[in-house]
Amino acid sequence: MSQHALVLQSDFGIDDGAVNAMYGVAYSVDSSIRIFDLTHNIPVFHIWEASYRLLQSVSYWPEGTVFVSVVDPGVGSERKSIAVRTSTNQYIITPDNGTLTHISRQNGIAEARQLDEVQNRLPRSGESHTFHGRDIYAFTGARLAAGGICFEQIGPEISLDSLITLPVMDAYIENEWITGTIDILDIRFGNLWTNISRTLFKTLKIHYGDALEAVIMNNDIEIYRQIIPFVRSFADISVGKPLVYVNSLDNLGIAVNQGSFAEAHHIGTGIKWRISLRKKKSKH
Structure with missing residues (x-):
């Protein structure tokens, strides 16, 4: 052999x-x-x-x-x-x-x-x-x-x-919101890696440059709510600003350009940590 x-x-x-x-x-x-x-x-x-x-x-x-x-x-x-x-x-x-x-x-x-x-x-x-x-x-x-x-x-x-498995939650879409879990951190950089696939996300007709409403929950407690742009790369956003991007596993990631999103907002990982995103509503 x-x-x-x-x-x-x-x-x-x-x-x-x-x-x-x-x-x-x-x-x-x-x-x-x-x-x-x-x-x-x-x-x-x-x-x-x-x-x-x-x-x-x-x-x-x-x-x-x-x-x-x-x-x-x-x-x-x-x-x-x-x-x-x-x-x-x-x-x-x-x-x-x-x-x-x-x-x-x-x-x-x-x-x-x-x-x-x-x-x-x-x-x-x-x-x-x-x-x-x-x-x-x-x-x-x-x-x-x-x-x-x-x-x-x-x-x-x-x-x-x-085989023993841990509880998981599939990402889903409901009322224009897409929701998934924060599965892991890109540890050295403090980025959040979600289980929201690019394929599922793109069904919402969201494009690079669009502004997204982002809400992060730990169980039923709201930890973060902000407007974040969806960009192709970190170079598309100013240093210190948050962004949504597609990570190396073809899932959505949340980051701060040259900063630690996880550290700044005390974000953890696992089934209890959930993120919801939708395209920002335009004002009339």
């Missing part, structure tokens, strides 16, 4: 040796394996963000690439470990805790298997129950990427319907 890349994601950070130990386990399986980091800065226990970062990355990697995602607040419990093959033939090994929510909905999963934690475990690690990222996930991911095992050897096939 040919060798494929191994891509790691976790909420471990890089302030201690946890990620380094995962690298060591993988290289012990095969010293020629190619290992890459998606991110290790997922907020601690934040399964939703882990799910979205996989969506942001997985489909851009070649077929056969193996992803290991370890955001695992239930480590040591009865939660399952799983491996899936996506519809575009990448593999993801992760706890069954909702980490596959966005990939399942938007990219598609072709096959899922429950990882046999007895057979697929780092030798002499049987008494360790708190670092499955090293002892099970990195070890199994490296063996799969290096061709030491095939996908079918990871464990028995399980129903796709049995």
